[in-house]
Every structure is written in structure tokens, then in C-alpha cells.
Amino acid sequence: MSRRIVVTSNCQLGGLHAALSAMLPSDEVIAVPYNGFEPPELTSLLPDADAWVSSYHPTEARPILDRLGSRAALVSVPLLLFTGFHPDIVHLMLPDGSELDSAAGGYSSAIVAWGWMNGLSDHEILSRFDLDTFHALGYTSAWEGGVRLARYVFDEADADFESWFLPLVARGGMFMLTDNHPRIDALVQLARQVALRLGAAPSLVDYGWETVIPDGLLATSTVWPLYPHLAAGLDHPGAYVWRCVNGELIDLETFVSRSLALYRQVDPATVTVSRFQNDERVAAALGVKGGIGV
Numbered sequence: 001m002s003r004r005i006v007v008t009s010n011c012q013l014g015g016l017h018a019a020l021s022a023m024l025p026s027d028e029v030i031a032v033p034y035n036g037f038e039p040p041e042l043t044s045l046l047p048d049a050d051a052w053v054s055s056y057h058p059t060e061a062r063p064i065l066d067r068l069g070s071r072a073a074l075v076s077v078p079l080l081l082f083t084g085f086h087p088d089i090v091h092l093m094l095p096d097g098s099e100l101d102s103a104a105g106g107y108s109s110a111i112v113a114w115g116w117m118n119g120l121s122d123h124e125i126l127s128r129f130d131l132d133t134f135h136a137l138g139y140t141s142a143w144e145g146g147v148r149l150a151r152y153v154f155d156e157a158d159a160d161f162e163s164w165f166l167p168l169v170a171r172g173g174m175f176m177l178t179d180n181h182p183r184i185d186a187l188v189q190l191a192r193q194v195a196l197r198l199g200a201a202p203s204l205v206d207y208g209w210e211t212v213i214p215d216g217l218l219a220t221s222t223v224w225p226l227y228p229h230l231a232a233g234l235d236h237p238g239a240y241v242w243r244c245v246n247g248e249l250i251d252l253e254t255f256v257s258r259s260l261a262l263y264r265q266v267d268p269a270t271v272t273v274s275r276f277q278n279d280e281r282v283a284a285a286l287g288v289k290g291g292i293g294v
Contacts, residue, residue: 003027003050005198006072008034008042010055012080014216015184019191020053022209023200038064046070053194055079057156075194078157080182082175084146085234086224087139089179092263093272100271103250103258104222104242107178110137110275112259114286117268117276125256128286129240131229136285140233158197164189174236177217178224184215221245 005027007017017031027050032039034055046052046065049072054061058076065072083089090110092100099106102113111133115125134140147165154161168175168189175186182190188209195205223243231238240252250258276282 004045004048005029005051005053006032006042006045006049007053008032008039008055009053009077010034010079011180011217011221012055012182012187015182015187015213016053016077016191016194018213019188019209020195022207022213023191023195023204024198025204027198043068046072051075051198053077058158073198074158075197076157077159077190077194078153079180080150080176080186080190081153081180082146082150082182083179084143085174085176085226085230086179087137087142087146087230088227089224090273090275093274094266095270100266101262103244103255103262104224105245107222107224108259109255110273110282111286112256113263113271113273114276114282116260116263117271117273118287120287122253122256122260125260126253129227129252133285134227134229137281138279139227139230142230143234159190159193163193172236174226178222181217181221183218184213185210188213 005020005024007013007020007029009016013031013033017029021029030045032041032045042064046068047070049070052061052065052070052072053075055077056064058074061074061076065074088109088111089107090113091106092108092113094100100108102108111128112125115128150165151161154164168186171185175183177183192205196202222245225241226234226236226238227240228238242250242255244250
């Protein structure tokens with residue numbers, strides 16, 4: 001008998017839904033996007049659902065089920081976050097809660113953003129993309145910190161970090177497009193845990209869906225590069241090439257100049273960058289030239 005399985009998540013919903021639909025072909029798997037507020041569709045879907053695969057924190061999801069009188073089994077999944085490949089990414093927050101875009105959309109370089117906020121020239125910013133600066137910023141040892149952060153995110157959900165992470169590392173290659181956008185293989189690996197929990201046939205779970213399911217995020221969103229000096233330490237190829245949302249490929253010089261042009265349209269005093277407030281290595285590594293640095 002077919003079950004109703006509701007899947008609620010953010011930008012990772014497409015790949016997660018596609019993978020679960022493939023691994024649970026006899027069930028009705030329904031995708032419900034979460035965009036910062038409770039999706040109204042849940043009111044009609046959850047009361048008759050058999051399972052709810054949700055990226056809500058369990059302390060938020062359980063009251064929703066109780067309020068709707070749903071007896072659905074709750075399977076909490078993490079919002080995938082891994083910074084080990086891209087330690088330079090920061091998010092520049094504006095007073096209204098939105099993000100200040102760089103040339104690569106809502107993802108910014110800490111080096112470029114700090115340079116802008118502290119009055120550095122394009123040349124001075126570009127000169128800081130070197131191994132000594134990366135080492136001073138902690139980028140060359142960022143893998144361990146990325147693992148700790150991802151493990152913490154998994155600990156809050158019904159998923160095992162090692163079962164997700166180790167197979168991805170063993171395959172080689174990068175499994176993240178940015179700090180918070182996973183590639184399809186990362187989503188398929190997460191879906192495997194969920195599908196097994198929901199009783200999927202092991203043969204379907206083990207199948208190489210990574211080679212079958214289209215990677216929606218890869219096709220439509222930013223791809224942040226693995227910087228060459230960092231790539232060497234991870235035994236991967238690297239290049240300063242950003243893939244913009246529109247598909248355009250740009251080099252480091254173009255990324256810096258276009259990002260600064262966007263930043264200069266706002267007052268830096270109105271921008272908040274949590275890393276700049278919490279990580280003393282940034283000021284020590286990048287220096288200050290009469291700017292605000294926060």
C-alpha cells in the first residue's frame with residue numbers, strides 16, 4: 001500500500017525529493033518548499049501523511065504535527081552545511097535581513113569584503129589572495145573546522161554524520177557548490193539514510209542515483225571555486241573561476257572588481273559580517289587602512 005511521505009526543506013529540496021522518490025517508488029513523495037515560514041500546504045498534507053521528512057529543527061517540527069493532529073513519523077534531516085572547501089565565504093547582512101550581493105550573488109569573499117570595508121584598493125585586495133594570507137586566516141586548516149560544524153548540524157537531526165560524510169570523501173571530488181549548497185551526490189547520500197529509515201529496499205538505496213538525477217543547484221546557482229593554494233592541500237585541482245547564477249564564468253580580477261562595484265552602492269557601516277566580529281585573525285591577516293573593519 002502506498003504511503004504519503006511529505007518532504008519539507010529549503011534549496012536542497014529538489015535533489016532530496018528526487019532521490020527519495022527514486023528509492024521509494026511505491027510511495028507518494030510530496031515536495032513542500034520551506035522559505036522561512038510555515039508552508040500552508042502542510043495544513044492539508046500532514047494530517048494524512050505517514051511520514052514527514054523535515055529540515056525543521058525537531059523542537060519546531062513536533063509542535064506542528066501535534067497542532068495538525070498528524071500521526072506522521074518525523075524524520076528530521078539537517079540543512080547541509082560544510083565550509084571545508086570554501087572557508088573564504090561570508091554573508092554580508094543588511095539591516096532588513098537581506099544579503100548584500102557580490103558578483104556571485106549572496107556569497108561574498110571575506111578578503112574582498114574586508115578590503116572594501118577598510119578602504120583597500122583592488123590591487124591591495126588581489127595581493128591578499130596568497131598562501132601566507134590564507135594560512136594567517138586559518139584557511140589552510142579549515143577542513144577540520146568544517147567537519148566539526150557539519151557534525152554539529154547532523155547531531156541536531158535524525159541522521160548520522162559519518163554515514164553521510166565518509167562515502168563522499170572516499171569517492172573524491174568536491175561535494176559542495178558553496179558553503180551551504182550541496183551537489184547532488186551529497187543530497188543522494190543524505191537521502192539514503194532517510195530511505196533506509198523508511199524501509200526502502202537496500203538495492204534501490206545503494207543504486208548510483210548520483211549519475212541519474214539532474215543536479216538542479218548546479219544548473220541554477222552559484223558555484224564557488226576551490227582556491228588553488230587550498231586545493232593543493234586537499235589533493236584536488238583548483239582555480240580562481242566563479243560560476244555566476246546566470247552561468248557566466250569569471251576570474252578573480254573580474255570577481256573582485258564587480259563585487260566592489262556592488263558593495264560601493266551601500267554604506268559599509270550598515271553591513272554586518274559575523275566573522276569580522278568574532279574572528280580576530282581577519283584583522284591581523286588582512287590589515288586596516290582607515291576603515292571600520294566590522
